[in-house]
Amino acid sequence: MSHIVLSGIRATGRLHFGNFLGAVTNFVKFQQQGNTCLYFIADWHTLTTLEDPEELRGNLIEIVKDYIAAGLNPEQSIIYAQSSVPEISELCLYLSMIQQMGELERIPTFKDLIRKNPDNVNLGLLTYPVLMAADILGPKATLVPVGEDQVPNVELAQSLARKFNYRFGDTFVVPEMMTQMIRVPGLDGNKMGKSESDNAIDISSPIADIRERYIKKGVTDIERKRASDPGDPYNRCQSVYAVHELVTSGETESREIATACLNAKIGCVECKHRLVDNIAKILGPFQEARAKLANRDDYIKEIIHEGGKKARAIIKATVEVVRDKMGIVVY
Numbered sequence: 476m477s478h479i480v481l482s483g484i485r486a487t488g489r490l491h492f493g494n495f496l497g498a499v500t501n502f503v504k505f506q507q508q509g510n511t512c513l514y515f516i517a518d519w520h521t522l523t524t525l526e527d528p529e530e531l532r533g534n535l536i537e538i539v540k541d542y543i544a545a546g547l548n549p550e551q552s553i554i555y556a557q558s559s560v561p562e563i564s565e566l567c568l569y570l571s572m573i574q575q576m577g578e579l580e581r582i583p584t585f586k587d588l589i590r591k592n593p594d595n596v597n598l599g600l601l602t603y604p605v606l607m608a609a610d611i612l613g614p615k616a617t618l619v620p621v622g623e624d625q626v627p628n629v630e631l632a633q634s635l636a637r638k639f640n641y642r643f644g645d646t647f648v649v650p651e652m653m654t655q656m657i658r659v660p661g662l663d664g665n666k667m668g669k670s671e672s673d674n675a676i677d678i679s680s681p682i683a684d685i686r687e688r689y690i691k692k693g694v695t696d697i698e699r700k701r702a703s704d705p706g707d708p709y710n711r712c713q714s715v716y717a718v719h720e721l722v723t724s725g726e727t728e729s730r731e732i733a734t735a736c737l738n739a740k741i742g743c744v745e746c747k748h749r750l751v752d753n754i755a756k757i758l759g760p761f762q763e764a765r766a767k768l769a770n771r772d773d774y775i776k777e778i779i780h781e782g783g784k785k786a787r788a789i790i791k792a793t794v795e796v797v798r799d800k801m802g803i804v805v806y
Contacts, residue, residue: 477509479648481616483517483557486534487525490541491675492754493659493667495761496721501620501653503546512552513614513786514542516779519557519564519606523599524592539775541678544765549778557610559783562794566609567602569797573638574605574631582627608632612647613790620653624666643800646793657721662692664713678758679765685758686751689715693750695743702742708733715743715750722753 482502484494505512516535525531535556542554557563579585579601588600599606604627611619611632619629629652636647661667661674668674673692676685696711698704708716716733719726726732732749735741768775798805 477511478505478618479511479513479614479616480505480618480620481513481515481611481614481650482620483515483520483610484538485517486521486531486538488534489537490678491667492678492758493661493675495541495545495678496659496757497622497657498620499542499545499547501657502542502552505618505620506546506548506551511614513555513616513789514547514552515555515557515610515782515786517557517610520599520603523588523597523603524595535779536772536775539779540765540768540771543775543778544761544768549782553782553785553789554778555782555786556779559779560613560787560790562787562790563606563609563613566613566790566794566797567606569794569801569803570608570612570635570639571602571605572801573642574635576601578631579604582631584624584627587624604628604631605635608635611650612636613793614786615648615793616650617648618653619650623658626652639797646796646800659721660714660717662688662694662714664694676754678761682751682755682758685754686748689747689751690744693747695746696736699743703739705739706736706743708736712736715747719746719750719753722757723750724753 480502482498484490484498490499502512502514516538518531518535521531521534539554543549547554582604584604585600588603589596592600607625607628608631611629612635619632621629629650633649636649639647640649659667662676663674665674667676676688680688693715694713695715696706696708697713698711699706706712708719716736719732723732732741732746736746
């Protein structure tokens with residue numbers, strides 16, 4: 476079955492290994508015949524928390540370089556900046572007319588953003604899910620790969636599609652969610668995040684630096700005091716073994732490393748070294764491709780420009796229908 480696949484990443488910082496493994500590798504997998512893939516940089520969403528314009532502009536270019544180096548092909552996927560499609564903001568306005576404010580205030584992601592940004596509770600934080608719904612419904616996405624933290628926002632997009640269709644007639648596709656996204660723990664065992672620089676692994680960092688960070692900061696079984704003590708990789712190894720299960724070939728079948736840990740046949744430092752060796756096998760080809768894009772900003776800007784034109788043509792057609800059904804005439 477073919478899909479219209481849509482996903483985006485905020486330009487709050489450089490991509491980390493969690494983004495790479497949990498999101499971008501899935502984006503690449505969807506690049507197959509029959510699918511229409513739209514992958515954007517959510518620069519408007521970024522404005523809710525990031526105040527430095529130069530940082531925003533720089534991050535956007537660098538993330539697209541990461542997209543391309545990871546395997547996204549601008550001939551197969553539409554890669555664009557959210558702000559290249561002004562119809563998205565127009566659609567957000569229309570959708571906001573049928574969205575109750577109280578429901579937005581109860582969304583867990585809004586409460587979480589308030590907790591993280593108590594001194595900047597702006598209107599953009601409240602309307603974030605409506606803008607995200609416009610991102611999704613504008614191109615009539617049928618499949619939206621998201622992390623677990625974004626599930627409430629996609630559920631709101633589904634609800635808005637149903638509300639609009641009920642009130643104005645069939646217009647929007649109710650998108651499906653791909654929720655089996657990989658959750659990659661950071662160095663402290665919590666979800667790896669761009670805003671937590673001490674928690675994340677930069678995919679552009681030299682492997683030697685990644686190794687040093689895991690050796691110094693990777694959290695293993697805190698109850699294992701000596702190498703001769705049996706460990707519990709499944710329940711007490713907070714940030715290392717869970718990544719082994721994602722990157723170490725055959726580990727989910729053989730449980731070789733887990734068994735060695737349970738029987739005190741492998742120490743935590745050796746376990747970390749083996750993990751980084753396997754991360755290197757994944758990031759090596761990416762970093763090689765990424766290095767070739769380092770000084771090609773004009774090429775990247777052209778990709779964004781062309782992708783924006785393609786995305787705008789798709790989304791503009793939807794917004795024209797919405798305008799008509801809501802009674803808006805552009806004189």
